[in-house]
Amino acid sequence: MHSHNVLCIGSGGREHALVAAIAASEGLGVCYAAPGNPGMASIEKVQCVNLQATNHHEIVSFCKEHDITLVVIGPEQPLVDGLVDTLRQHEIPAFGPSAYAAQLEGSKAFAKEFMAEFGIPTAGSELFTLATDADAEAIKAWIQNQASLPIVLKADGLAAGKGVFVCETMDEVDSALEQCLASESLREASTKLVVEEFMEGEEASVFVLTDGYSSKILGVAQDHKRIYDGDKGPNTGGMGAYSPAPVVTEPLLKEIEETIIQPTITGMQVKDAPYTGILYVGLMMTKAGPKVVEYNCRFGDPECQCILPCIQNDFIHLCEVTVQQELDQVDISHSGASTCCVVLASEGYPASYPKGMKIQGIEDAESVLNVDGDKAIVYHAGTAFNEDGALVTNGGRVLTVVGQGSSLQEAVRHAYLAVEKIDFEHKTFRKDIAQKGLNRLQEQ
Numbered sequence: 406m407h408s409h410n411v412l413c414i415g416s417g418g419r420e421h422a423l424v425a426a427i428a429a430s431e432g433l434g435v436c437y438a439a440p441g442n443p444g445m446a447s448i449e450k451v452q453c454v455n456l457q458a459t460n461h462h463e464i465v466s467f468c469k470e471h472d473i474t475l476v477v478i479g480p481e482q483p484l485v486d487g488l489v490d491t492l493r494q495h496e497i498p499a500f501g502p503s504a505y506a507a508q509l510e511g512s513k514a515f516a517k518e519f520m521a522e523f524g525i526p527t528a529g530s531e532l533f534t535l536a537t538d539a540d541a542e543a544i545k546a547w548i549q550n551q552a553s554l555p556i557v558l559k560a561d562g563l564a565a566g567k568g569v570f571v572c573e574t575m576d577e578v579d580s581a582l583e584q585c586l587a588s589e590s591l592r593e594a595s596t597k598l599v600v601e602e603f604m605e606g607e608e609a610s611v612f613v614l615t616d617g618y619s620s621k622i623l624g625v626a627q628d629h630k631r632i633y634d635g636d637k638g639p640n641t642g643g644m645g646a647y648s649p650a651p652v653v654t655e656p657l658l659k660e661i662e663e664t665i666i667q668p669t670i671t672g673m674q675v676k677d678a679p680y681t682g683i684l685y686v687g688l689m690m691t692k693a694g695p696k697v698v699e700y701n702c703r704f705g706d707p708e709c710q711c712i713l714p715c716i717q718n719d720f721i722h723l724c725e726v727t728v729q730q731e732l733d734q735v736d737i738s739h740s741g742a743s744t745c746c747v748v749l750a751s752e753g754y755p756a757s758y759p760k761g762m763k764i765q766g767i768e769d770a771e772s773v774l775n776v777d778g779d780k781a782i783v784y785h786a787g788t789a790f791n792e793d794g795a796l797v798t799n800g801g802r803v804l805t806v807v808g809q810g811s812s813l814q815e816a817v818r819h820a821y822l823a824v825e826k827i828d829f830e831h832k833t834f835r836k837d838i839a840q841k842g843l844n845r846l847q848e849q
């Protein structure tokens with residue numbers, strides 16, 4: 406295998422997991438992480454570089470200067486902005502969907518129309534314009550006359566997880582519409598507004614690797630979006646995850662492949678925009694079967710930290726065959742382990758939180774062993790080195806701690822043993838990650 410220089414875009418826990426998988430691949434020359442984080446910087450053959458994902462020109466120049474043979478993009482914004490298209494124009498292999506294909510995440514209106522066109526099960530919905538108070542009144546009148554509560558309002562564009570409102574009352578509808586019109590960050594994303602039927606059930610996410618034609622399931626996970634135990638409090642980027650998720654049984658996964666994943670991949674071919682990269686399908690397991698809550702055009706964070714450690718294939722090779730549309734030649738080799746990851750956050754997140762708190766105990770956490778002798782893994786997200794060279798907190802989600810095991814119960818036990826070894830002021834985390842999965846296993 407010839408040597409690869411890889412550029413990975415991003416700085417979170419998800420990208421730390423991606424970079425770790427890249428660094429474990431055979432035939433890596435150097436992996437550059439832009440901008441990376443202290444966790445990535447400590448890996449052999451990894452160098453953090455100060456590149457802006459928004460400056461496509463600068464990224465292309467960097468790739469040419471450093472003989473980059475593969476670019477892996479972690480977050481959604483650069484994908485939606487067309488970084489993959491720019492790189493392809495310069496014949497630089499890039500792992501991820503084109504801007505057109507990334508609209509599955511970047512525009513809820515596009516995703517809803519797409520699912521309607523290809524008969525993919527999802528919540529019924531109606532699309533509105535929301536630019537003025539009169540538009541808001543019209544939406545309210547429509548909800549009162551044509552719909553029932555609870556109802557879900559979704560800003561069309563990317564809104565960093567803040568564009569979805571599940572409304573139980575008309576007062577909540579009022580306040581959601583007001584926020585969309587008043588908030589600077591939401592106004593542009595919500596000039597188109599999707600009003601969607603509320604779906605009842607348990608959520609799960611399926612992570613699919615696809616080259617546009619062939620596809621392979623990498624894993625099934627369940628995220629924990631709310632900040633507090635028992636799914637209470639505001640939404641966050643994700644406070645923990647586990648994989649596999651027992652709510653998605655084998656027959657259900659087969660149904661999801663047939664009714665959702667295959668039609669999505671074929672649909673994108675029909676649109677003349679075969680989807681390459683990771684397709685993240687967020688699902689609601691309703692009484693009427695699995696339905697799509699949302700598509701995302703990249704790995705989930707923290708779900709990625711749960712799934713990638715189980716994938717035993719050479720990761721660069723997986724990306725390479727995907728980019729070259731030869732994924733059909735590869736079988737995914739999964740370790741068979743269960744994993745549970747717990748996000749350690751700074752108190753106050755997802756609102757404001759302190760920074761600069763010294764972090765201790767990561768090495769101790771990483772030497773915690775499970776019964777099979779596997780080590781716990783700690784991925785960095787919001788961390789930095791201070792002026793004295795000490796590792797400190799520098800973000801809302803600070804670290805992701807991953808436990809593995811031959812059962813979910815063992816993975817959870819292992820993750821929390823490691824969590825206890827890490828210390829920083831204002832450390833907070835959910836104590837009930839994977840509880841739904843454990844309950845379900847007990848019932849079976």
Ligand code: AMP
Pocket residue numbers: 528557559566569571601602603604605608630687698699
């Ligand atoms: P999204 O960003 O579309 O995933 O929405 C964020 C969260 O809102 C989801 O993870 C669900 O918990 C909830 N949600 C979104 N759409 C619906 C729906 N139609 N019915 C029930 N809950 C929903």
Ligand code: GLY
Pocket residue numbers: 628642643701704705706707708
């Ligand atoms: N953990 C949810 C997401 O990455 O969107």
